[in-house]
Structures are given as C-alpha cells and as structure tokens.
Amino acid sequence: MPDFPDHPFATVPELGAALRDGRTTSRELTEYYLDRCDELGPKYNAVVTVTRDRALEEADRADRELTDGNDRGPLHGIPYGVKDLLATAGTPTSWGAAPFKDQVFEKDATAVRKLADAGAVLVAKLSMVELAGGLGYDQANASFTGPGLNPWDPSRWSGGSSSGPGSAVAAGLVPFAIGTETWGSIVTPAAYCGIAGLRPTYGRISRHGAMALSWTMDKLGPMCRTAHDCGLVLAALVGADPDDESCLDADWTYPVDDAPPRRFRLAELKGTTDRLQQEVADNYQAARDVVAGFADIEEAELPDWPYEEVAGTIISCEAATVFEELVRDGSIREMTAEEDRWRIYSDLMTPARDYINAQRLRRKIQRAMDEFFADYDAVISPTLSTVAGPIDQPFHEWSRGFASTSIGGASNASGIPAVSVPNGFGEKGLPTGLQFVGRAFNELTLLRLANAYQERTDWHTRHPEV
Incomplete structure (x- = not known):
C-alpha cells in the first residue's frame, strides 16, 4: 500500500499531491485499487469487471508522462470506475442485465475517452x-x-440505479466513479452511501456510448469523496460532442479562484420536513443551521405543475421504445427482478398523445423552473426522505409513509443540476444527504454551496469499516 494516511478514502487532490511529490506512482495506486476491487468488490456486489490489463497500461503511461513533465491535470494518474452502461473497448458492457452480460463494444464511450485524455x-x-x-x-x-x-x-441497499459506483466509492474501491441519472440514480446512491454525487444539467456531458434509457432525460455525472472532487471530474467531461447532438458546447471551468459576489439566497420548499424519518429531519435541520451561516434561506413554493406525472410518462414511453426488442425476442424473461419481466407491456400501451402532451408540458415546466430560479441560487433540501432500506423488502414497503418534496421530479423533468453531500447518520448508523438544486448550467454555484458546507463540517471524512 502506498505510504500516506487514509489512503483508500483519499480525495483526488490528496492522491494527486502524493503522485507529484513522489510518495507513490500511478502504477502503485492502480495496483492497490485493482486489488481492492478484486477483494472487496464481491463483498458489496459492486464490481462487474476489473480492467486490470488496461488499467496498468494507462497507469504506466501516466507515470511516464509525469516523469517527462507532461501533466494532464488533476485526474492524471488517478484510478476510477464507471457504471457498466458506458462502453469500454474490448471489455464487456453488461447494462446490469443478464441478456447483455457478454456484450462487447469496439469503441470507448465519449466520457471514458475524455477521462483517458485527462490521464x-x-x-x-x-x-x-x-x-x-x-x-x-x-x-x-x-x-x-x-x-x-x-x-x-x-x-x-446501496441505492439505484448507480448502485456499484455508490458502493465502490464509499468502500474505497475507487477514488471516484461515473454514474448516470434519469431520475434519482446519482443522488440516491450518493446519499445512501455517504458520498458526494453531482447530477449535471441535461446536455452538459456527452452520452455517446452510454446505454439509452430516456433520450431526453438521461445524464452522466461524477460520484466522489467530496463535492470538490465532483467539480474536478466534471471539468474533464464537459464540452460538445459531434456524436451526441444533445451535448452543448457551454463554457465551464473548475476550480475558480473568485469568491461569490454576495451571500447565497436559497429557497426551502414548503413542507420540506413533513414526511421524513426523524433522524433525516434532525440532520437536515442541523445542516440547514450551518448553511444559514453563509446563505439566506426563505420558504418558497414551486410553480404548480404535474412534475412527477410528466417525468414518469416520458421515462416510461422512451424506455419502452428503447427496450421493445427484448419483448420481441423473448429476452425480457431473463430479467432478474420479477416485475421487470412484465411492466414494460403496460408502458408499450401508453397512447402517443400522452407522451406528446407530457413533452408539451415539459417545455412549460422548464420555463417555469427557470423563472423560479431567477430569484434563488438554489433549493436546499434533504436528498432523500429515509436512510437506505433493507435489501430483502420491496421499496414500497420500507418507504411507506415517507416522501420528499417535488424537487426531484421537477428538477429531472426540467433537466437542471443537483449535488448531494453527506450530512450525518440516521437509523442504524446509515448516512443521510443534503441536496442543493439549481438553475440550468449553474453547477458552479451548487459546488460553491456544497464546498462551503463541507468546509464547515466533516461528514465527508467519515467512512465505513470495510
């Protein structure tokens, strides 16, 4: 093991400093994390494939380049993992599903290529x-x-659908990972596992080479030890991609040295703490008190739109279209979850007018949310209403009676960004999360808020005994 403290749970800057001052090499780091993935990955069902040969080749290249003075930036030489819906050349990409467990693509996804370019x-x-x-x-x-x-x-449960990235970062199997979110799939495992997760604006990161679930709602994003790490990873991923027409060439750099021009102004939605587990509510109130030291918080209400219904209709219709072939060829019967073998049939019967009307309403929702955020830097809320539930109970059983505000549906329907960071522990010593949601393409403000909170707390330094 390379010689510096708390190594499995070190941040990207800490690992980068150790690489540059000679305390370790990328090969040493890589071999260490490869071994952890081999040893601990099965313990948490977190790893599908260990990419040992590729990793050692990339690590050796990173070491040579650093020796030659060619420093690609903060991620140079840092190991990472990706959710297994991102294509990696010559390595199986399973999409988490039995019918595709041996599927292999010839080229890397754009996000994987960009991270390789960043070292x-x-x-x-x-x-x-x-x-x-x-x-x-x-x-x-x-x-x-x-x-x-x-x-x-x-x-x-570690949370879905980016369950492996959540478990792997929390357990110190990788310093950071790339997850995806269509509705909750980054912030949920981030909150349940006590790590940071950033869901960028729709169109901020190319999805070329990623499995499609919902063409108009899918987003890729980083899952890391800290919000600051999320910003460093995001900076390597942004930018237009000719292979993804939805990906915009919007300028964005990180980190920045300038301080925010004023105190932040945050909205807290009416009823935010009404249907939360008690420990979740208590941790949120304590976190809110910390945030109140650098931000003004006022109660507000979102514009009145059917956010969940719109988002749910769009996802159901687009997913049914994407996966219709599984019904045609009978592969749907190979799904692991029993309900995943039949629910698609009802989605396939959704009238086209419902999808069209949902998309029409979505335009209005996007406009309404943008107008709402003209008055606020972010909405502050608990990330989720409960801690992680038991793996042997259906979700509807252990979550009964609890609910978050409508910000989850509203933010994913409108494609706006969010960041979740740990803010304490609740039932059974399980992590809870604090979330900031902001205006489209305003990830920098959300990271400033999350960084300010993490500078004043130490929840992100806690880690499980693995």
Whole structure:
C-alpha cells in the first residue's frame, strides 16, 4: 500500500499531491485499487469487471508522462470506475442485465475517452440496476450481479440505479466513479452511501456510448469523496460532442479562484420536513443551521405543475421504445427482478398523445423552473426522505409513509443540476444527504454551496469499516 494516511478514502487532490511529490506512482495506486476491487468488490456486489490489463497500461503511461513533465491535470494518474452502461473497448458492457452480460463494444464511450485524455486510469466496470431501472423495478435484487450492498451495512441497499459506483466509492474501491441519472440514480446512491454525487444539467456531458434509457432525460455525472472532487471530474467531461447532438458546447471551468459576489439566497420548499424519518429531519435541520451561516434561506413554493406525472410518462414511453426488442425476442424473461419481466407491456400501451402532451408540458415546466430560479441560487433540501432500506423488502414497503418534496421530479423533468453531500447518520448508523438544486448550467454555484458546507463540517471524512 502506498505510504500516506487514509489512503483508500483519499480525495483526488490528496492522491494527486502524493503522485507529484513522489510518495507513490500511478502504477502503485492502480495496483492497490485493482486489488481492492478484486477483494472487496464481491463483498458489496459492486464490481462487474476489473480492467486490470488496461488499467496498468494507462497507469504506466501516466507515470511516464509525469516523469517527462507532461501533466494532464488533476485526474492524471488517478484510478476510477464507471457504471457498466458506458462502453469500454474490448471489455464487456453488461447494462446490469443478464441478456447483455457478454456484450462487447469496439469503441470507448465519449466520457471514458475524455477521462483517458485527462490521464485518469480505468480500473473497473461497476454494477448497476438492470437496464438502469428502466423496466420499473421495486426491489434491490434487480441485477444479475445481485443487490447493491451498502458498505455501512450490507443488509441495506446501496441505492439505484448507480448502485456499484455508490458502493465502490464509499468502500474505497475507487477514488471516484461515473454514474448516470434519469431520475434519482446519482443522488440516491450518493446519499445512501455517504458520498458526494453531482447530477449535471441535461446536455452538459456527452452520452455517446452510454446505454439509452430516456433520450431526453438521461445524464452522466461524477460520484466522489467530496463535492470538490465532483467539480474536478466534471471539468474533464464537459464540452460538445459531434456524436451526441444533445451535448452543448457551454463554457465551464473548475476550480475558480473568485469568491461569490454576495451571500447565497436559497429557497426551502414548503413542507420540506413533513414526511421524513426523524433522524433525516434532525440532520437536515442541523445542516440547514450551518448553511444559514453563509446563505439566506426563505420558504418558497414551486410553480404548480404535474412534475412527477410528466417525468414518469416520458421515462416510461422512451424506455419502452428503447427496450421493445427484448419483448420481441423473448429476452425480457431473463430479467432478474420479477416485475421487470412484465411492466414494460403496460408502458408499450401508453397512447402517443400522452407522451406528446407530457413533452408539451415539459417545455412549460422548464420555463417555469427557470423563472423560479431567477430569484434563488438554489433549493436546499434533504436528498432523500429515509436512510437506505433493507435489501430483502420491496421499496414500497420500507418507504411507506415517507416522501420528499417535488424537487426531484421537477428538477429531472426540467433537466437542471443537483449535488448531494453527506450530512450525518440516521437509523442504524446509515448516512443521510443534503441536496442543493439549481438553475440550468449553474453547477458552479451548487459546488460553491456544497464546498462551503463541507468546509464547515466533516461528514465527508467519515467512512465505513470495510
């Protein structure tokens, strides 16, 4: 093991400093994390494939370049993992589903290529809910690799659909990972596993080479030890891509040295704490008190739109279209979760007018949300209403009686960014999360808020005994 403290849970800047001052090499780091993936990956059902040969080749290149004075930036020589719906040349990309477990693509996804260009080292393909949850699963055991297990308590779920990235970062198998979110799939495992997760604006990161679930709602994003790490990873991924017409060439750099021009102004939605587990509510109030030291918080209400219905209709219709071939060829019967074998049939029967009307309403929702955020830097809220639930119970059983505000549906329907960071521990010592949601393409403000909170707290330094 390379010689510096708390190594498995070190941040990207800490690992970068150790590389540059000679305390370790990329090869040493890479071999260490490869071994952790081999040893601990099965313990949490977190790893599908360890990419050892590729990783060592990339690590050796990173070391040579650093020796020659060619420094590619903060991610140079840093190992990482990707959710197994991102194509990696010559390595299986399973999409978490049994029918595709031997699927191999010839080229890397754009995000994987960009991380290679930044000098990062791919060590593992990480587990996920089958087909990213697009078939409507209601249980943790919805992947051919088994349920995602939470490193804080393996009898609890790590969250979906980016279950492997959540478990792997929390357990110190990788310093950071790339997840995806259509509705909750980055912020949920981030909150349940006690790490940071950034869902960027729709169109901020290319999805070329990623499995499609919902063409108009899918987003890629970083899952890391800290919000600051998320910003460093995001900076390597942004930019236009001719292979993804939805990806915009919007300027964005990180980090920046200038301080915010004023105190932040945040909205807290009416009823934010009404239907939360008590510990979640208590941790949110304590976090809110910290944030109040650098931000003004006022109660507000979102514009009155059917956010969840619009987002749910769009996802159901687009996912049914994407996966219709599974019905035609009978592969749908190979899904792990029982409900994933039949729910698509009802989605396939959704009238076209419902989808068209949902998209028409979505335009109005996007406009309304943009106008709402003209008055606020962000909405502050608990990320989720409960801690992670037991892996042996359907979601609807252990979450009964609890609910978050409508910001989840509203923000994903409108494609705006969010960041979740840990803010304490609740039932059974499981992590809870604090979330900031902001205006489209305003990730920098959200990171400033999250960084300011993490500078004043130490929840992000806690890690499970693995």
